[in-house]
Amino acid sequence: MIACAIAAVGATGAARAADPVAGKVVYEKNCRKCHKALPHTERIGDANLPRYLANPKKYNPKTAMDFRGLKRASDIDNVIAYIMSFR
Numbered sequence: 001m002i003a004c005a006i007a008a009v010g011a012t013g014a015a016r017a018a019d020p021v022a023g024k025v026v027y028e029k030n031c032r033k034c035h036k037a038l039p040h041t042e043r044i045g046d047a048n049l050p051r052y053l054a055n056p057k058k059y060n061p062k063t064a065m066d067f068r069g070l071k072r073a074s075d076i077d078n079v080i081a082y083i084m085s086f087r
């Protein structure tokens with residue numbers, strides 16, 4: 001219950017607090033080797049990014065992105081926050 005209370009006090013009131021600084025680390029480790037520049041998200045759509053990044057091949061069997069996916073939900077939230085911080 002205490003953990004819930006702390007999470008609920010997040011700055012924006014979002015359900016999960018995403019951290020773009022932690023997201024940068026996730027990006028450098030997992031994405032940079034292929035994406036020298038930040039990827040566009042128009043074709044995927046921002047709302048679909050969490051499902052895509054969790055398992056790109058499952059989301060779209062024809063994707064050219066040869067990446068197994070991010071396991072941790074927090075990594076996914078954070079890396080998306082990082083990408084969005086450049087908008």
Ligand code: HEC
Pocket residue numbers: 026027030031032033034035039040041042043044045053062063064065066067070079
């Ligand atoms: C092995 C190389 C590789 C890795 C690792 C990789 N990507 Fe990609 N990514 C690609 C390629 C190639 C495409 C183009 C896919 C297509 O056109 O089907 C792509 C496409 C994308 C798209 C969709 C762009 C669009 O067309 O809308 C996003 C978003 C994306 N990647 C984000 C990421 C993120 C975030 C990571 C790290 C968690 C990551 N990628 C890791 C190679 C990679």
